[in-house]
Amino acid sequence: MLKLSGAKSAKGELRVPSDKSISHRAVILSALAEGESYIREWLASEDTKATLDVFRLLGVEVKKRGKNLRIKGRDYSFLEPPKVLDAKNSGTTARLCMGVLATQPFFSVITGDESLRQRPMLRVVEPLRQMGAFLDGREKGNKLPVCVRGGSIRGISFFNKKASAQVKSALLLAGLRAEGYTEITEPVLSRDHTERMLRAFGVEVLQMEGTEGHVVKLAGGQRPVATEVFCPADPSSASFFVALAVLLKDSELLLKDVLVNPTRDGFFRKLRQMGADLSYENVREISGEPVADIYVRYSGRLKGVEIKPEEVPSMIDELPMMAVVMALAEGISRVRGAEELRVKESDRIKAVVENLRNMGAKVEELPDGFEIEGVERLKGSPIKTHGDHRIAMAFSVAGLVGEGETLIDDPHCVAVSYPGFYRDLDYICK
Ligand code: S3P
Numbered sequence: 001m002l003k004l005s006g007a008k009s010a011k012g013e014l015r016v017p018s019d020k021s022i023s024h025r026a027v028i029l030s031a032l033a034e035g036e037s038y039i040r041e042w043l044a045s046e047d048t049k050a051t052l053d054v055f056r057l058l059g060v061e062v063k064k065r066g067k068n069l070r071i072k073g074r075d076y077s078f079l080e081p082p083k084v085l086d087a088k089n090s091g092t093t094a095r096l097c098m099g100v101l102a103t104q105p106f107f108s109v110i111t112g113d114e115s116l117r118q119r120p121m122l123r124v125v126e127p128l129r130q131m132g133a134f135l136d137g138r139e140k141g142n143k144l145p146v147c148v149r150g151g152s153i154r155g156i157s158f159f160n161k162k163a164s165a166q167v168k169s170a171l172l173l174a175g176l177r178a179e180g181y182t183e184i185t186e187p188v189l190s191r192d193h194t195e196r197m198l199r200a201f202g203v204e205v206l207q208m209e210g211t212e213g214h215v216v217k218l219a220g221g222q223r224p225v226a227t228e229v230f231c232p233a234d235p236s237s238a239s240f241f242v243a244l245a246v247l248l249k250d251s252e253l254l255l256k257d258v259l260v261n262p263t264r265d266g267f268f269r270k271l272r273q274m275g276a277d278l279s280y281e282n283v284r285e286i287s288g289e290p291v292a293d294i295y296v297r298y299s300g301r302l303k304g305v306e307i308k309p310e311e312v313p314s315m316i317d318e319l320p321m322m323a324v325v326m327a328l329a330e331g332i333s334r335v336r337g338a339e340e341l342r343v344k345e346s347d348r349i350k351a352v353v354e355n356l357r358n359m360g361a362k363v364e365e366l367p368d369g370f371e372i373e374g375v376e377r378l379k380g381s382p383i384k385t386h387g388d389h390r391i392a393m394a395f396s397v398a399g400l401v402g403e404g405e406t407l408i409d410d411p412h413c414v415a416v417s418y419p420g421f422y423r424d425l426d427y428i429c430k
């Protein structure tokens with residue numbers, strides 16, 4: 001249990017921890033490649049450590065020195081794991097690893113914690129079966145534990161209706177070892193870190209616009225070659241501090257080295273549309289990804305706004321934080337087309353609606369989002385995180401900008417993406 005109450009202002013400079021999606025992928029691609037890769041500024045969180053542990057069990061040698069890793073790749077030739085692989089709370093670990101395991105001619109089982117064992121897996125299991133791998137699990141393969149026996153697989157053409165980057169990435173990782181081409185079409189481009197990083201590892205990845213959306217395609221049989229990867233600061237982690245500065249009087253923050261890939265920075269763009277005083281400084285490209293320092297300051301009352309289904313993928317993980325911002329904005333705000341929130345680390349639509357109502361906000365639950373009428377102030381309240389890191393962090397910010405006392409029931413869950421979150425909050429809050 002953690003007690004929070006109103007902060008005066010947020011000031012200073014901060015480099016939030018590195019991007020979780022990129023840190024997972026850096027480990028996975030290094031493990032698949034030929035030769036030794038060097039990963040700089042790697043995020044050591046519960047989720048990314050789960051990925052590292054999976055690959056250690058598959059025979060990958062890892063040397064860790066501070067925030068840097070050296071990984072000796074196995075050129076797609078892993079060892080049969082001697083025990084069940086544990087993705088813990090991490091959907092990215094489970095789903096991307098299934099794509100890799102589908103290429104291996106041995107038996108493996110992957111599971112996760114109570115939350116992950118309730119999340120849908122058929123979205124990856126099904127296309128991997130189509131590629132020729134054997135996968136099975138609880139509820140006909142939809143729930144973990146899932147067992148995999150892979151080997152010789154063939155490329156497929158797949159329509160990624162939910163624009164899930166985890167599904168796309170799993171299929172690309174499998175596709176690299178498949179016969180022929182693997183082609184994925186998505187109605188809206190989901191985060192494209194796998195494509196960008198594959199290129200950094202020397203793989204040719206084709207991208208084009210098709211009649212049904214964005215197409216990504218690669219030829220099987222290509223061998224990724226070891227390289228150096230730099231992991232920028234995580235925009236999802238930065239979003240909590242950006243929101244805090246925007247909402248809290250007299251605040252001014254500079255967030256360093258933040259990933260501003262257009263498939264990830266929808267939250268910042270939307271805040272600007274709502275009237276936030278926010279800018280990207282020193283924009284540059286590192287390891288094939290756009291990075292910037294984000295300058296942000298208190299912006300007065302923001303205007304309510306609408307988030308359309310096609311805008312959701314670029315801010316999917318920031319929607320709990322966005323809901324809090326909307327609850328304090330002027331007028332009506334609405335999020336539609338975000339039904340995926342129901343199958344994240346918790347049902348984030350329910351968690352957001354329940355906690356915001358307890359803080360005095362006016363919120364309506366929709367099947368695929370929420371509608372919020374802004375109020376002038378939020379009041380402190382007990383918060384149920386449901387063990388979900390992003391709910392814990394979003395409502396900690398709500399507690400700091402609200403009146404009275406807020407109690408976070410499980411502050412430790414932030415460790416899956418941001419172990420030092422409360423220490424950093426303490427550092428910048430005056
Ligand atoms: C992720 C993709 C997204 C996101 C998750 C991380 C990734 O999930 O919500 O936090 O690293 O590929 P989906 O692929 O389910 O949309």
